[in-house]
Amino acid sequence: MAKLPLIDTRPVKDKPARGTKARAPADRAAHPRPSKRAVGATERRAAIVAAGLDEFTAKGFAATRLDDVAKRAGVAKGTIYLHFKDKEALFQELVRTALGPLIVRIANPPIGVGGGSARAAMEALAETFAREVIGTKRADIVRMIISEGTRFPQLAEFYYREVVAHGIAGMRKLIEYGIARGEIRNPGLAEFPQLLVGPMIVTVIWQGLFGKQAPLDVAAMLRVHLDLIFEGRAT
Known part of the structure; x- marks a missing residue:
């Protein structure tokens, strides 16, 4: 198992430069970067919505099939149901x-x-x-x-x-x-x-x-x- 890096807990004596604000670790924890998985899910959802717009406006609500939406969006049909129930x-x-x-x-x-x-x-x-x-x-x-x-x-x-x-x-x-x-x-x-x-x-x-x-x-x-x-x- 890899060793965790040691954290320097000694107080910092130098003050930050005027006009700047040091960012505490807690701030970084409160605003973490989205994971690649989350970004990918967001992009797939946007692609599904865009494909749905194209299909609905071309064929109407009744004739639009989720299979065609999935094909246009480049995702599996099951992926649509991860974001929308129907x-x-x-x-x-x-x-x-x-x-x-x-x-x-x-x-x-x-x-x-x-x-x-x-x-x-x-x-x-x-x-x-x-x-x-x-x-x-x-x-x-x-x-x-x-x-x-x-x-x-x-x-x-x-x-x-x-x-x-x-x-x-x-x-x-x-x-x-x-x-x-x-x-x-x-x-x-x-x-x-x-x-x-x-x-x-x-x-x-x-x-x-x-x-x-x-x-x-x-x-x-x-x-x-x-x-x-x-x-x-x-x-």
Whole structure:
């Protein structure tokens, strides 16, 4: 058996240089480096989620098979079950991964920062949506929920809870902020924030069905929609 190295327990007389802080062994123990095994498991999980996103958006929820996900991810099918109990759990995780950070931003709009206008905040939101949703797999996820949500109500319920409810809450905050500033004159809009987000969903559906025949300038369309809400008043 190899001998353990001796630990010098004598007190250190020299003080650390000003501006530096000696790191105690306890600190290193509290923040150990992840093992190669843990890193490998994290990488395999990420590969499974990425493969699931590709399979779900290409084939839809019903037609996606975990065998195909495993093949695309380069893992054994049993490896998937080490991370997700079933296909639905995998889908839920990829929704959180793909849409979670975006929804956090939408649910917490930067209203009142520097006295900015509600319209400016909504224009920024519209630009973010056009850039980060349209033409990406995020839009494919939305289309899949629309097409298969009635067949799989548990997916629709999950999507509403994780995505839609937070998005609607963020829209309502923006609308109420615009009403308080006098930018939006119709207070009824706060009761139906779906009217604000509706054109965004229309663009997702339109681009998926008719994008090749008649592609939309999504950002320009959403600016026209904001003209209607703000009655033509500029930012």
